[in-house]
């Protein structure tokens with residue numbers, strides 16, 4: 001009998017619409033991505049991504065930042081869930097909160113984030129808007145391991161989004177999101193296949 005490969009247990013952290021989460025769900029359900037999404041966690045109660053998760057039978061949690069005075073305490077509440085579900089890899093898919101060393105230290109090189117610009121350009125909360133207003137001709141998205149800085153961790157993959165002369169910020173963002181939906185699952189797949197080796201700032205793809 002053919003042995004089935006073990007699926008990587010991932011948690012997806014979100015704050016909003018969850019379109020990246022949806023792309024992971026779809027690619028996991030089709031069998032292309034060897035993951036089990038064991039839980040989805042949001043710091044926003046109304047995040048549409050929570051509904052997307054529940055629709056697919058994935059346990060979905062809102063962890064209220066306001067209940068905790070310290071960021072570390074909020075993270076501790078998240079860690080409790082991560083441990084409960086025996087999470088191997090954490091995917092930040094539009095999670096709009098910086099993590100502290102409290103969480104990062106426990107999951108070193110096991111947290112990845114998607115950022116909507118070609119890092120190190122335009123870090124922060126509005127990658128599309130910042131790149132657009134700067135007038136770049138080429139932008140894109142970056143998937144990277146998370147370290148203690150703001151969008152500073154070692155880069156895994158980048159996708160390119162060329163600015164079209166007829167673009168508006170909206171069309172630029174819309175096309176960019178479609179690229180994100182390809183690049184993030186690809187990076188997760190590489191991780192699951194054990195093909196990423198972090199060597200200082202460089203991530204080697206084996």
Ligand code: GRF
Pocket residue numbers: 014015016017018019020021049093094095114115116177180
């Ligand atoms: C994406 O553009 C992501 O790169 C950024 O926030 C957005 C989240 O979109 N960090 P969604 O919630 O996945 O639709």
